[in-house]
Amino acid sequence: MASHLQYLSGNDIRTKFLNFYADRGHQILPSASLVPEDPTVLLTIAGMLPFKPIFLGQRQSEYKRATTSQKCIRTNDIENVGRTARHHTFFEMLGNFSFGDYFKAQAIAWGWEISTQVFGLKKENLVVSVFEDDDEAYAMWRDQIGVSEARIKRMGEDDNFWVSGPTGPCGPCSEIYYDFHPERGDDNIDLEDDTRFIEFYNLVFMQYNRDVEGNLTPLQNKNIDTGLGLERMAQILQQVPNNYETDLIFPIIKTAAEVAGVNYSESNEQTKISLKVIGDHIRAVVHMIADGITASNVGRGYILRRLIRRVVRHGRLIGIEGEFTTKVAESAIALSEDAYPNVRQRESAIKNELQREESSFLKTLERGEKLLEEILAKSPQEIAGKDAFELYDTYGFPLELTQEIAAEHGLSVDLEGFEAAMEEQVGRSKGAHKSIDLTAADSLNQLASGINSTQFLGYTQPSTPAQVMTLITNNEQVESAEAGSEVQIILDQTPFYAESGGQIGDRGYLTGDTVVVRIDDVKQQSGIYIHYGRIERGTLHVGDPINAQIDRTCRIRAQANHTATHLLQAALKKIVDPSISQAGSLVAFDRLRFDFNCPRPITPEELQQIEEQVNTWIAEAHHADIEVMPIAEAKAKGAIAMFGEKYGDMVRVIDFPGVSMELCGGTHVRNTAEIGVFKIISEAGISSGVRRIEAVAGPAVLEYLNVRDKVVRELSDRFKVKPDELPERVTVLQTELRTTQKQLESLKAELALTKSEALLNTAEIVGDDKIIVAELGEVDAESLKTAAERLLQKLGNGAVILGSVPDKGKVSLVAAFSPDVNKKGLQAGKFVGEVAKICGGGGGGRPNLAQAGGRDASKLPEALEYARTQLKVTLSQT
Numbered sequence: 001m002a003s004h005l006q007y008l009s010g011n012d013i014r015t016k017f018l019n020f021y022a023d024r025g026h027q028i029l030p031s032a033s034l035v036p037e038d039p040t041v042l043l044t045i046a047g048m049l050p051f052k053p054i055f056l057g058q059r060q061s062e063y064k065r066a067t068t069s070q071k072c073i074r075t076n077d078i079e080n081v082g083r084t085a086r087h088h089t090f091f092e093m094l095g096n097f098s099f100g101d102y103f104k105a106q107a108i109a110w111g112w113e114i115s116t117q118v119f120g121l122k123k124e125n126l127v128v129s130v131f132e133d134d135d136e137a138y139a140m141w142r143d144q145i146g147v148s149e150a151r152i153k154r155m156g157e158d159d160n161f162w163v164s165g166p167t168g169p170c171g172p173c174s175e176i177y178y179d180f181h182p183e184r185g186d187d188n189i190d191l192e193d194d195t196r197f198i199e200f201y202n203l204v205f206m207q208y209n210r211d212v213e214g215n216l217t218p219l220q221n222k223n224i225d226t227g228l229g230l231e232r233m234a235q236i237l238q239q240v241p242n243n244y245e246t247d248l249i250f251p252i253i254k255t256a257a258e259v260a261g262v263n264y265s266e267s268n269e270q271t272k273i274s275l276k277v278i279g280d281h282i283r284a285v286v287h288m289i290a291d292g293i294t295a296s297n298v299g300r301g302y303i304l305r306r307l308i309r310r311v312v313r314h315g316r317l318i319g320i321e322g323e324f325t326t327k328v329a330e331s332a333i334a335l336s337e338d339a340y341p342n343v344r345q346r347e348s349a350i351k352n353e354l355q356r357e358e359s360s361f362l363k364t365l366e367r368g369e370k371l372l373e374e375i376l377a378k379s380p381q382e383i384a385g386k387d388a389f390e391l392y393d394t395y396g397f398p399l400e401l402t403q404e405i406a407a408e409h410g411l412s413v414d415l416e417g418f419e420a421a422m423e424e425q426v427g428r429s430k431g432a433h434k435s436i437d438l439t440a441a442d443s444l445n446q447l448a449s450g451i452n453s454t455q456f457l458g459y460t461q462p463s464t465p466a467q468v469m470t471l472i473t474n475n476e477q478v479e480s481a482e483a484g485s486e487v488q489i490i491l492d493q494t495p496f497y498a499e500s501g502g503q504i505g506d507r508g509y510l511t512g513d514t515v516v517v518r519i520d521d522v523k524q525q526s527g528i529y530i531h532y533g534r535i536e537r538g539t540l541h542v543g544d545p546i547n548a549q550i551d552r553t554c555r556i557r558a559q560a561n562h563t564a565t566h567l568l569q570a571a572l573k574k575i576v577d578p579s580i581s582q583a584g585s586l587v588a589f590d591r592l593r594f595d596f597n598c599p600r601p602i603t604p605e606e607l608q609q610i611e612e613q614v615n616t617w618i619a620e621a622h623h624a625d626i627e628v629m630p631i632a633e634a635k636a637k638g639a640i641a642m643f644g645e646k647y648g649d650m651v652r653v654i655d656f657p658g659v660s661m662e663l664c665g666g667t668h669v670r671n672t673a674e675i676g677v678f679k680i681i682s683e684a685g686i687s688s689g690v691r692r693i694e695a696v697a698g699p700a701v702l703e704y705l706n707v708r709d710k711v712v713r714e715l716s717d718r719f720k721v722k723p724d725e726l727p728e729r730v731t732v733l734q735t736e737l738r739t740t741q742k743q744l745e746s747l748k749a750e751l752a753l754t755k756s757e758a759l760l761n762t763a764e765i766v767g768d769d770k771i772i773v774a775e776l777g778e779v780d781a782e783s784l785k786t787a788a789e790r791l792l793q794k795l796g797n798g799a800v801i802l803g804s805v806p807d808k809g810k811v812s813l814v815a816a817f818s819p820d821v822n823k824k825g826l827q828a829g830k831f832v833g834e835v836a837k838i839c840g841g842g843g844g845g846r847p848n849l850a851q852a853g854g855r856d857a858s859k860l861p862e863a864l865e866y867a868r869t870q871l872k873v874t875l876s877q878t
Helices: 010-022 049-055 104-118 135-145 230-238 250-260 269-290 299-317 325-336 347-378 385-395 399-408 415-429 441-448 552-575 604-619 631-636 699-719 723-762 781-795 819-823 828-837 857-876
Strands: 065-073 090-099 126-131 152-155 161-163 168-179 197-210 216-229 463-473 480-482 486-491 508-511 516-525 528-537 539-541 545-550 581-587 592-597 625-630 650-656 660-663 678-687 690-697 764-766 769-775 798-807 810-817 842-845 849-854
Touching (some): 010 230, 049 090, 049 168, 049 678, 090 269, 104 168, 104 197, 161 197, 197 230, 216 230, 299 399, 325 347, 385 415, 463 539, 552 592, 552 699, 678 699, 699 723, 723 769, 723 781, 764 857, 781 810, 798 857, 810 828, 828 849, 828 857
Antiparallel strands (some): 126 168, 161 168, 463 486, 463 545, 480 539, 508 516, 508 545, 798 810, 810 849
């Protein structure tokens, strides 16, 4: 790695990037959710996705310039995760955006400035690419920035024409690559060589819209969309061999290794791959669950379930037998909570979802692994389709998992045979079963035509007797299902509220004489309520009488949060602007989220007034008047309509007289006093002209405050100060730490020089040159370099190789060669790189001075002896 680089943490890189562009007129905006507003995209896959309507001219931007650190999820290369240095499912994309403001020249100039002046990358370590027909960008890099033509590469459409999907905004792009080995020269530069080059910054000159036929139409405004990979820049600046060993991911890997009882650095390659998969996937699932995604067999939920199952299986591969995902998730939460506070706020939901999915899948693994072992043993080249189908149909083993395990054994899966077995099963089931795709409107409408709408009794009854009308498992209508089955159930009547109007579905249980079904979610369409759950005991049959009972604790929490949302909107209208309108909402058991149209941020003073106003209304104990009336009458009374809802002729009105009146089908408290207390957690912009407030109400406030109180008490105890003295104490400690670090660095440098002076007497004469090869204990890399340069200066003609172990078993190496030694064919960069390989590392640099690193300190004496021998052999022959 290049010795000139200054170490920056992942958080520092993120902050420096955002501040750089904020100083240049860009509005810092928070990361959008991983659940995109764009209905054509399953997950947020790029930093530009939240701005797609702006780029298309469908929506005006509040700002001309913006900058973000955007959470992203991509699973198209999931098989490469852990096997390459840079593939991830979850990653952060740092971006700067121009909405019809600056364009190509300014984006290029700032891209170069932040790379070289803020992050300190040397010009000789950078290579740029441009779209093959973009002569303008080529000339800008050459003439304005001063990049040599040998380091500007023209690339084709597949590489340097960026598209957001099959259709949508697009344009030519220019990428900046980091060259780990500039000493190899500029001849025959191959940017596909990822052992030498890493692309870290992509500047997209977005000027076209592509339609379904591939036709390009110029956009109304020329825009800039850039993406700098946070993980990739961390790898470069932290000088580690891959993204996984940066401070963004490695602490998670280390936690997983501790659970497994293994040492990452001493592990074989397969164990390292599994640890990397766990580290990557846990980051992904923590953020997905924090953004409201739950595991299921369709859509985003299926992606979440697949990632969790890969984590569990790779845990088994490295020797973890029991449940472990929640412990590793704690490490991921701790790493992310400063930049993304919602992961800590949603900690309970994250861990509950992980524990539930892990427990379920461990049983699946136990049932299917034995059969799979037998299948693998009898399959010389390919797993038969019927065997793969048996694993899927009988044991619930996902086809993708069977394929993955087969590939690890050098086998393939007969997919045609699998599909044939699937079709045979469908044929056998015709007449007795009806295939139901609960994600498809046609199937639901077809289902609705066969049964009556569900009678909802949940406004007044928390439990009710009911009858099972329809039972669905694995997307098939069945007559019965056994314990362990994931099911969807339709009842004749229900107390369960179905997800609607931003409020999530109720949880609870269906119980009979010998059967218990846990209900985790409820959805409805065409008047049919579909209860999603899992049979925990017994067998459930169509026609069975059961008792449907909601989880009252969850309902009370949802009611508190839903009514608090109404009060919040009323307070916003009263304190900020009467024209504020809702743009979306979420009412969960542990929190609420309210999106609203507003052209500016809410000030801290206004937020305090809003919070105080809501709590005042709560304390005043306003009674709820709930009435069903004609929609015209409701509008005449001034009732506010909920965002995105469709209303019939008769509507339900929730009225807290003098405070709030809205059309709403959700569940609410009977009196505002039942809420207890309300607390705003955050306020931020999520898109142009749309703000978001996240808050908690009722029992969730106590949980929120307990977490923060625990932190404050622990810090107070640790620092031996009162809570209100903490800020001043932390400031003093930061100042002391900076001073101490500077003193320590100075002392280390002095110690290195002192030790190096003593080495002059150990110099060996080889021909016309002198050589020194030695170890300097725990000297850091920068001091080691200074010592080597000083020794060479005093030696005159010769070579100096120094090694040290500065931190946790990691090796630092430096080579300093005089011009005379260079003339004899020895290059410091190449030489020290070869020496470092013995310690499990690598490196390089200039012909006269180079540094390298390694991971195995036990090999340092062997590496230094190899260096001494090679110097003697080469110099004695010339």
